[in-house]
Amino acid sequence: MTTKTPKRRGRKPINIDYEQVEHLASLNLGIMDICRSIGVGWDTFDKHRKKKGSELTEALERGKAKGLKRATTALASKIEDGEFQAIQFYLKSADREKWAERQEVNHTLNLAHILQDAQARIIDLPRAEAPTAREVKRLEKIKGKG
Numbered sequence: 001m002t003t004k005t006p007k008r009r010g011r012k013p014i015n016i017d018y019e020q021v022e023h024l025a026s027l028n029l030g031i032m033d034i035c036r037s038i039g040v041g042w043d044t045f046d047k048h049r050k051k052k053g054s055e056l057t058e059a060l061e062r063g064k065a066k067g068l069k070r071a072t073t074a075l076a077s078k079i080e081d082g083e084f085q086a087i088q089f090y091l092k093s094a095d096r097e098k099w100a101e102r103q104e105v106n107h108t109l110n111l112a113h114i115l116q117d118a119q120a121r122i123i124d125l126p127r128a129e130a131p132t133a134r135e136v137k138r139l140e141k142i143k144g145k146g
Contacts, residue, residue, distance in 0.1 A: 014040055014044055014048075016038060016040065016045070016048050016056065017038065018055060018056065018059040019059075020037075020038055021034055021038065021056065021059045021060060021063065022059040022060070022062050022063035022066070023063065024037055024038070024063065025059070025060045025061075025062075025063025025064050025066075025067065026063040026064070026066040026067035026070070027063075027067060028064070028067050031045065031060075034060075075089070075090060
């Protein structure tokens with residue numbers, strides 16, 4: 001007679017591949033995009049980050065650092081090649097005080113002048129005079145008949 005081993009109850013444990021998380025973070029994906037890519041929900045990802053915080057958080061930070069290193073290395077090589085746009089981008093980003101393009105708008109608003117102009121555009125129409133007592137009686141008779 002063979003004995004059956006009872007099946008384990010509950011959900012199967014979800015294992016997150018830290019190398020894949022690191023790679024996706026190096027591509028500058030957000031956490032929700034990483035969750036979708038590895039096939040887990042945000043709640044599960046957050047639970048693992050809190051439970052095994054050091055490993056998963058370190059994988060995210062290592063990935064972001066690798067992506068930043070890759071981008072800065074590529075930018076540095078473009079600058080050394082003499083590409084104008086790369087040099088311009090670097091200068092605008094690194095020293096905003098001197099190199100950033102600024103747009104200054106100086107505008108004064110004189111409301112009194114605006115109101116005077118608007119008043120000058122108003123067309124003065126002759127106002128109708130108030131009806132006389134005789135006209136009022138005549139109008140009342142016409143309304144009463146209709």
